[in-house]
Amino acid sequence: MKLLLYLILLVFLFCTSNAQTTISGKVTDPAGTAIQGANVYLDGTYDGGSTNDNGIFSFTTTEKSIQTLLVSFLSFETFSITTTILEMKDLKIRLKEDVNSLDSVLLNAGTFSAGDNSKASVLTPMDIVTTAGAAGDFIGALQTLPGTSNVSEDGRLFVRGGDAKETNIYIDGLRVFQPFNPTANNIPTRGRFSSFLFNGTNFSTGGYSAEFGDALSSVLLLNTIDEPDQKKTELQLINVGLGAENTQKWNKNSLSINSFYLNLKPYQEIISQRIDWIKPYESLSGETVYRHVFDKGLLKIYGGLSYSNFDLIQEDINRINGINFALKNRNTYINTSYNGDLAPDWKISAGTSFANDHNDIKIDNTTVDNEDNSFHFKVKLRKRFSNRFKLNFGAEQFISSFSEKATTTDFGTFRSAFNNNSTAAFAEGNIFFSKKLAMQIGVRGVHNTLIDVTKISPRASLAYKTSSKSQISLAYGDFYQTAQQEILKYTADLEPEKSSHYIFNYLYQNNNRTFRAEGYYKSYDVLIKYNTNTPEFNSMYTNNGSGYASGVDVFWRDNKSIKNLEYWLSYSYLDTKRDYKNFPTKATPNFAAKHNVSLVTKYWVQDWKSLLSTTYNFASGRPYNNPNQSVFQNSKTKTFNSVDVSWAYLISQQKILYVSVSNVLGFDNVFNYQYANTPNTNGNFSRRTIRPNADRFFIVGFFWTISDNKTDNQLDNL
Amino acid sequence: MIFTVIKSITSEQAQEVCFKKNYTIMKTILILLTFLTLTAINAQSSYEKGMNKAFELWKNNTPEEAINMFERIAKAEKENWLPYYYAAQIHITSTFGSKDAEAIESRLKKAQEYLNESKTIAKENAEIYIMEALLNTAYVAYNPSVYGMTHSAKVEQLYQKAKALEPKNPRAVLYHAEWKMGSAKFFGSDPKAFCPEVEKAILYFENETQDIPFYPKWGKNEVKRVQKNCKG
Incomplete structure (x- = not known):
């Protein structure tokens, strides 16, 4: 009987302790539309259910007192409420859209990105390297994007009426001081960095973040690979050089080492050049990347060394025998960065970069020896307040010292030196009002100790999603840039040059097709002027220059319409005039053609196991100054045309044969003219045409990858 | 008691x-x-009941409900990686054959989140690596021009990791063979070279023993599909 009583007691205990509570309510999106299939449950229990097609949920629980109810659904932020069970009745739950999801608005005015993230990218990492005519130089692919001008005798980036020095390059957020190999006039340069080290590229043609400064037009942000996939060795045998790369991985470390030797001598003995080379271009370069994964972060150390030299006679209209120009350059660059979590919702990025650049130049009887040491230190913190509000802020220090010794047989030795140090701080907030409307607002302050000037520049951008496939965005920013080395070595009394950007962007993305149109206006102020042909120690310098650039950039990419074919088409319209350097009046500089067009195609032929790429570049005539005419910079060259083709053939999975030819149709292009300093006997100034060194450039290469899995290849490095 | x-x-x-x-x-x-x-x-823990229910929902063509159920179990069983693993698997398999880019991207993103959770519970687990390889395969399958280069290397690496941990895991052997057959076909070499691997997988399926309830043992039914490459 005792047992019986126990059992009765138990039954009652059991029933009261297991009293059921029903939890119910409705889940909707911000617009009030019911969400079907949302997961509603008490955290840490098995009690829960899914919403029905009216967004209604209802389930019972035996839990007591205070509990946390979670509601989750794909593309929405997880909702949570902690309260007593009894109050969880007839809940009205409005889920917030996850602003990090794929269909959210993008703050993209001014920016092109190439990377893994298909949301923001207009180019894939592959595009950067498989574009015909780029010849493995990642800068080459960017030159097919709208907003850049075709200045193929230079090789650097000319963005929206700005000259090449107005673009700065960063690796892992740290400044690269000498991103390009030095060359002589009219010989295109190449980036110093091998493309296989990078997996993300952000190219801003204007209106960029407050994190970056000291560039009037553009920044190019490159990110090195976080973690290589596997151990491998890669070999490159090319008609102009050879290279090798090796990647090792162990525990939480990885190390990649590569080197490349380039010698144009054998090539130039076969294919005639318009330049009289005494010693053709030769370079040796090596790079190393070491990465270590910590529990909460990633350390990367990049080091690059390069040595290059050449000696040539440059044709010159004023000098019958031409000018002898020889150069030896030695460059060391070290970049160390750490990215990691500091505390919940806090991230830190910190790093330093250091560059030592040494040039040994000979121009006829003048020898110039210069050395540049540059240092960049940066700390950036990122605080996430919510998915909707994030704040970035940080500080950076630049230290640079330059010294030069010029010796001529006639005038003796001339020395110049300066230290150019600056300190900057920046803060920027990212605010998502909704999935449709977002804003980024920032400010940057910089103090330069050499010229003793402090400047504050505001930056702002706004984006609004007009439909599920399209959006518009606006950007504004002020940008300052200190004078370059060639002027700073003679004077430190100049204000930094200034530009302001106003950008309007429209973006349409649907099913592997992208249309992007961007209109902009850019004003230039306090530009540096001088009264001599080139900056000299006795020139008169002022800040009286000014100018503007306005235009429209259009980009269309289609990966969908034709099977195995991807193509993109870029068009840039540019209207720009400026009064700078030694210009007598406002005029369009030689590098700024009014119309630029690029058409890039990539066609995969399965049967031939081949990737066929072509690039067509067109530029309207470029302005030049004809002293036989009274108006300055009033003439135009003929139009520029070039068709570049390349063919990558997969001999087997890890062996590739690569052939490329630039300007395959042999268009006779003219970049500019050089006029004589003095008129001839007829009273006319005679001229010399500035043309490419050779009409075509051929590359034949063999690329071999050796790895354990035997599937990798170097198609992504061509 | x-x-x-x-x-x-x-x-x-x-x-x-x-x-x-x-x-x-x-x-x-x-x-x-x-x-x-x-x-x-019939003593059955709520874990077992929950898991059985979730598998039933999956089998009965309500995969979304099954994902929700697995997610709830995962949140309740903080030391168990399996519910996250299965939630990820449903998301991944439902992208195969789909054309809706937005849905695919958000599902795969969510699946990766689930797998990351399961990796924090079970470190160095072959089954999770295999599932992650399938996830990366899904990226490659849906957009080869964007993800082909970058994600293919990951797939290969993940299978190798899984095989290093469990050389006789039938799923690792079978799916790795299928992956290699795919790239062999793409590069114009003979996929039949990997047929002996499939035979090995069949043997490993036969010998598979696992005491942990609900431990992954799927894949045997896929052998026939993969073997189609070995005919003719």
Whole structure:
């Protein structure tokens, strides 16, 4: 009987302790539309259910007192409420859209990105390297994007009426001081960095973040690979050089080492050049990347060394025998960065970069020896307040010292030196009002100790999603840039040059097709002027220059319409005039053609196991100054045309044969003219045409990858 | 003991018991006695019930409900990586054959989140690596021009990791073989070279033993599909 009583007691205990509570309510999106299939449950229990097609949920629980109810659904932020069970009745739950999801608005005015993230990218990492005519130089692919001008005798980036020095390059957020190999006039340069080290590229043609400064037009942000996939060795045998790369991985470390030797001598003995080379271009370069994964972060150390030299006679209209120009350059660059979590919702990025650049130049009887040491230190913190509000802020220090010794047989030795140090701080907030409307607002302050000037520049951008496939965005920013080395070595009394950007962007993305149109206006102020042909120690310098650039950039990419074919088409319209350097009046500089067009195609032929790429570049005539005419910079060259083709053939999975030819149709292009300093006997100034060194450039290469899995290849490095 | 039994009684059963509390005591006791013996025989933890229910939902063509169920179990069983693993698997398999880019991207993103969770619970687990390889395969399959280069290398690496941990894991062997057949076809070499691997996988499926309940043992039915590459 005792047992019986126990059992009765138990039954009652059991029933009261297991009293059921029903939890119910409705889940909707911000617009009030019911969400079907949302997961509603008490955290840490098995009690829960899914919403029905009216967004209604209802389930019972035996839990007591205070509990946390979670509601989750794909593309929405997880909702949570902690309260007593009894109050969880007839809940009205409005889920917030996850602003990090794929269909959210993008703050993209001014920016092109190439990377893994298909949301923001207009180019894939592959595009950067498989574009015909780029010849493995990642800068080459960017030159097919709208907003850049075709200045193929230079090789650097000319963005929206700005000259090449107005673009700065960063690796892992740290400044690269000498991103390009030095060359002589009219010989295109190449980036110093091998493309296989990078997996993300952000190219801003204007209106960029407050994190970056000291560039009037553009920044190019490159990110090195976080973690290589596997151990491998890669070999490159090319008609102009050879290279090798090796990647090792162990525990939480990885190390990649590569080197490349380039010698144009054998090539130039076969294919005639318009330049009289005494010693053709030769370079040796090596790079190393070491990465270590910590529990909460990633350390990367990049080091690059390069040595290059050449000696040539440059044709010159004023000098019958031409000018002898020889150069030896030695460059060391070290970049160390750490990215990691500091505390919940806090991230830190910190790093330093250091560059030592040494040039040994000979121009006829003048020898110039210069050395540049540059240092960049940066700390950036990122605080996430919510998915909707994030704040970035940080500080950076630049230290640079330059010294030069010029010796001529006639005038003796001339020395110049300066230290150019600056300190900057920046803060920027990212605010998502909704999935449709977002804003980024920032400010940057910089103090330069050499010229003793402090400047504050505001930056702002706004984006609004007009439909599920399209959006518009606006950007504004002020940008300052200190004078370059060639002027700073003679004077430190100049204000930094200034530009302001106003950008309007429209973006349409649907099913592997992208249309992007961007209109902009850019004003230039306090530009540096001088009264001599080139900056000299006795020139008169002022800040009286000014100018503007306005235009429209259009980009269309289609990966969908034709099977195995991807193509993109870029068009840039540019209207720009400026009064700078030694210009007598406002005029369009030689590098700024009014119309630029690029058409890039990539066609995969399965049967031939081949990737066929072509690039067509067109530029309207470029302005030049004809002293036989009274108006300055009033003439135009003929139009520029070039068709570049390349063919990558997969001999087997890890062996590739690569052939490329630039300007395959042999268009006779003219970049500019050089006029004589003095008129001839007829009273006319005679001229010399500035043309490419050779009409075509051929590359034949063999690329071999050796790895354990035997599937990798170097198609992504061509 | 008695408490674990009571705890395991589901709510419906409990309701039944409560409903009858107004009947005679004898009747209640009788019912209760039968009830207790029944549950004692069929002792099933809520984990097992939950998992069974989730698999049933999946089988009955309500994969979204199944994902929700797995997610709830995962949140309740903080030391168990399996519910996250299966939630990820449903997301991944539902992208195969789909054309809706937005849905694919958000599903794969979510699946990666689930796998990351399971990796924090079970470090160096071959099954999770295999699932992650399938996830990366899904990226490659849906947009080869964007993800082909970058994600293919990951797939390869993940299978190798899985095989290093469990050389005789039938899923690792089978799916790795299928992946290699795919790239062999793409590069114009003979996919049949990997048929012996499939044979090995069949053998490993036969010998597969695993005591942990709900431990992955799927994949045997896929052998025929993969073997199609070996005919002709």
